[in-house]
Amino acid sequence: MQEELLNSVVKITKTRDVDSLEFSLVSTIHEFIECKEIIIYKNLSEFNSSGVERSASLRVDEENNFVWGERDILTDTSQELASCLHSACSINIQNKNGTEQRWIPVLLNDKPVGAIYIECNSLCSHQQVMINAFCRIYENYLTILNENERDKLTGLLNRQTFDRKIKMLMERQLNDHFKIKAEKTNRKIHDDSTSWLAIIDIDHFKAVNDTYGHVCGDEVLLLLAQRMSSFFRASDLVFRFGGEEFVIVFEPTTCAMITKRLEEFRQTIHETDFPFIKQLTLSIGAARMSPYDFPISVIENADKALYYAKEHGRDQLVFYHQINKKQSIAAKSDSDIELF
Numbered sequence: 001m002q003e004e005l006l007n008s009v010v011k012i013t014k015t016r017d018v019d020s021l022e023f024s025l026v027s028t029i030h031e032f033i034e035c036k037e038i039i040i041y042k043n044l045s046e047f048n049s050s051g052v053e054r055s056a057s058l059r060v061d062e063e064n065n066f067v068w069g070e071r072d073i074l075t076d077t078s079q080e081l082a083s084c085l086h087s088a089c090s091i092n093i094q095n096k097n098g099t100e101q102r103w104i105p106v107l108l109n110d111k112p113v114g115a116i117y118i119e120c121n122s123l124c125s126h127q128q129v130m131i132n133a134f135c136r137i138y139e140n141y142l143t144i145l146n147e148n149e150r151d152k153l154t155g156l157l158n159r160q161t162f163d164r165k166i167k168m169l170m171e172r173q174l175n176d177h178f179k180i181k182a183e184k185t186n187r188k189i190h191d192d193s194t195s196w197l198a199i200i201d202i203d204h205f206k207a208v209n210d211t212y213g214h215v216c217g218d219e220v221l222l223l224l225a226q227r228m229s230s231f232f233r234a235s236d237l238v239f240r241f242g243g244e245e246f247v248i249v250f251e252p253t254t255c256a257m258i259t260k261r262l263e264e265f266r267q268t269i270h271e272t273d274f275p276f277i278k279q280l281t282l283s284i285g286a287a288r289m290s291p292y293d294f295p296i297s298v299i300e301n302a303d304k305a306l307y308y309a310k311e312h313g314r315d316q317l318v319f320y321h322q323i324n325k326k327q328s329i330a331a332k333s334d335s336d337i338e339l340f
C-alpha cells in the first residue's frame with residue numbers, strides 16, 4: 001500500500017502542465033477510493049474572468065463504465081460549490097443512502113481558485129486523510145506549474161504555454177471535425193464556424209514608455225490584460241506573447257461573430273481612459289484556424305494581417321483573408337489614377 005501511495009505521488013508530480021496534473025489527480029483518487037464521481041472545478045474569477053469551469057471529471061455510469069467528462073463553463077453552480085469557493089472551507093454532505101458528497105477547496109496563494117468534488121460511499125478516517133493529502137500535493141504542485149504557465153506581470157498564459165495549448169486545441173478540433181462529419185446527415189452544420197487566432201498589438205507603445213516611463217507602461221499592459229480577460233469568454237485562450245503583443249485563440253465561431261467581438265473590443269479600448277495617456281489604440285490581425293492548419297502558419301497569417309493594419313493607419317482590425325482583396329482593390333484604384 002505504501003509503495004502504491006509513493007508511486008501515485010511520483011505520477012502526480014511527474015506531470016509538466018496543469019491539464020495533465022488534473023487528470024493525474026482524478027485518476028489517482030479514483031484508484032484509491034471507489035468514487036461515483038470526481039470533478040475538478042476552477043474559479044475563473046481568479047483569472048479576471050467570470051464563472052466556474054468544470055475541468056477534469058470522471059463519473060461511473062450505471063454499467064460501471066468510467067466516463068471522462070468534457071470541460072464546460074458553468075452558468076449555474078450548486079450552493080455547496082459556491083460556498084466552498086467563497087469560504088475556502090470543505091463542505092461535506094452525508095446522504096441517507098450511505099453515500100457522501102465532498103467539496104474540498106483548492107488554494108493558490110491563500111485564495112480559493114477551485115474545488116475538488118468527490119461523491120463516494122462514506123469514507124473511513126484513513127481515506128479522508130489520504131484524500132486531503134492528495135489534494136494538498138495537487139495544490140502545492142499547481143502553484144509551481146501555474147507560475148511556469150503564466151506571465152508574471154499580467155497573469156495571462158505565457159508564450160511557452162501557447163505551443164502545448166494550441167496542439168491540444170487542434171487535436172480536439174480535428175476530433176470534433178470527424179465527429180461532426182459522421183453526424184452530418186442528422187445535423188445542421190454552420191460551415192463558416194472555425195477557430196480563429198488574433199494578434200492584438202498596442203499602437204505606438206514605445207512612446208508610452210518613453211514619455212511616462214516603464215512603470216506606467218507596465219500599468220497599461222496590466223490594465224489591458226485585465227480588460228481582455230473580462231471581455232472575452234473564459235473558453236477563449238488569451239496569451240501575452242511578449243512585450244505589447246497578445247494572442248487570443250477563439251473557440252469555433254463564425255467570421256461575422258468574431259469580427260463583431262474584436263471590433264467591439266478595439267472600440268472599447270479606444271474609448272477607455274487609461275492612467276496618464278489620453279488614448280490607447282490597438283491594431284489587430286486575425287486569421288482563420290481550420291483543423292488541418294499548422295499553428296505556425298496561422299500565426300504567420302495573423303501576423304501579416306497585423307502588419308497590414310499597422311501599415312494602413314493602425315487602430316483597426318484586419319483579417320488575413322481580406323488582405324489580398326484589399327490589395328487588389330488598391331492596385332485597381334492606383335491604375336485608375338494613372339489612366340487620368
Ligand SMILES: Nc1nc2c(ncn2[C@@H]2O[C@H](COP(=O)(O)OP(=O)(O)OP(=O)(O)O)[C@@H](O)[C@H]2O)c(=O)[nH]1
Binds near residue numbers: 204206209213310
Ligand atoms: N513597460 C513595458 N514595456 C515593454 C515591455 N515589453 C516590451 N515593452 C516595450 O514595448 C515597446 C514596443 O515598441 P515597438 O515594437 O517599437 O512598437 P510600438 O512603439 O508599439 O509601435 P507600433 O507597434 O509600430 O505601433 C518597446 O519600447 C519595449 O521596450 C514590458 O514588459 N513593459
